[in-house]
């Protein structure tokens with residue numbers, strides 16, 4: 001069993017948070033909430049962190065409704081990642097995770113309401129957050145203070161009682177397994193491109209960039225259509 005899988009099976013939240021720090025770059029409240037929500041969903045669904053065959057078979061999926069620090073906590077804890085196709089991102093904008101078994105499509109959705117989190121923030125944490133992150137104008141000293149307060153808040157979030165979360169058993173509509181597509185060479189740039197992203201102009205294949213078409217991108221605000229990058 002991998003080290004991280006073992007820590008998750010033993011529910012060692014603080015140690016998982018250290019792995020999450022490596023992955024995410026910093027420790028913050030929503031990273032910790034992603035860990036906490038994942039552990040609750042795993043308890044409820046009776047599954048562990050993805051192992052070798054589960055990650056190859058995409059047999060457990062994590063469906064997140066937000067793309068934020070929370071999502072990274074989920075990826076580290078569940079092992080369902082964007083790259084192994086076991087993380088599904090719904091651009092809905094809620095702090096919720098649904099963990100689901102592909103075998104039966106039984107799932108558990110865990111939602112946390114931000115208004116219930118106020119009491120878990122140390123005094124001053126929100127003010128520093130607004131200045132340093134939201135307004136992007138904190139001094140070096142304020143950034144340092146935010147780091148300390150954020151760590152404290154994160155540690156609190158790891159142990160929020162289950163009652164603070166909305167936990168529901170759900171049936172999830174089936175989601176296809178990631179198909180494998182052939183690649184086709186773009187007539188202009190010469191790069192191989194997944195066939196479903198190739199467009200034909202006068203019978204010749206082009207990648208979306210060379211064809212100057214729009215395509216989807218996941219950016220800070222969510223999923224958007226962009227062109228020409």
Ligand SMILES: [Zn+2]
Pocket residue numbers: 024026027028031069
């Ligand atoms: Zn973060």
Ligand SMILES: [Zn+2]
Pocket residue numbers: 186187188189190191206207208209210211
């Ligand atoms: Zn091209």
